Amino acid sequence: DGRVESRRGADVVCLVANKGVWYIALLCLMFYAGVFPFLKFATKIMVLKYGVDESVAGSIPSMLPYGTIVLTPLFGYIYDKIGKGATLMIIGSVLLTLVHATFALPVNNVVLAITLMVVLGVAFGLVPSAMWPSVPKIIPMQVLGTAYALIFYIQNIGLSLVPIWIGKVNQANTDASGMIDYTHTLSIFAAFGAISIVISLLLRAEDKKKGYGLEERNMK
Numbered sequence: 001d002g003r004v005e006s007r008r009g010a011d012v013v014c015l016v017a018n019k020g021v022w023y024i025a026l027l028c029l030m031f032y033a034g035v036f037p038f039l040k041f042a043t044k045i046m047v048l049k050y051g052v053d054e055s056v057a058g059s060i061p062s063m064l065p066y067g068t069i070v071l072t073p074l075f076g077y078i079y080d081k082i083g084k085g086a087t088l089m090i091i092g093s094v095l096l097t098l099v100h101a102t103f104a105l106p107v108n109n110v111v112l113a114i115t116l117m118v119v120l121g122v123a124f125g126l127v128p129s130a131m132w133p134s135v136p137k138i139i140p141m142q143v144l145g146t147a148y149a150l151i152f153y154i155q156n157i158g159l160s161l162v163p164i165w166i167g168k169v170n171q172a173n174t175d176a177s178g179m180i181d182y183t184h185t186l187s188i189f190a191a192f193g194a195i196s197i198v199i200s201l202l203l204r205a206e207d208k209k210k211g212y213g214l215e216e217r218n219m220k
Helices: 002-016 019-033 036-048 063-082 085-103 110-138 141-172 183-210
Strands: none
Touching: 002 141, 019 036, 019 085, 019 110, 019 141, 019 183, 036 110, 036 141, 063 085, 063 110, 085 110, 085 183, 110 141, 141 183
């Protein structure tokens, strides 16, 4: 039916014109770009920068996924119970930025490194638990699948390109002995976090303007 196709086309146009979906997509890209590519070489950072023995260095970054097993459901419950979804995304983005900015400092303390990984785990639990349930509040149900596809499309493009960029930065900061200075790399990750903060603030402002209800609780 031509009218059905026309209506579907109009729905897609409304989706593309929706600032909220673009904020969510870009937040998803920036936040995950500050986590997953970092974990790929976090073990090397523990060894080269913090002097952790290679036999146990991998256990420190592994704290993050184990932590999120507990934290993500907890933060999801908090969002359902009290709301403040946009605020939770802002807090998680701030924590991500602080973690990478601190990792970039010339401080080689193992306890600090472990603490930062714990904080990163908190951030990694906060943002997704608030971000993904917020999508249905922003996007009409009839194009929700298309919205998720668009978000994942943008995320996967970024996650395929960021590791290539990071690899080139690491290569450029490797000395003759094979030692890598991760300062520039960690600064890039901190920048991803800073951009995530800006996007989260824009999302909260858009929520106030459009009344998506991101700050409202889901349990009535």
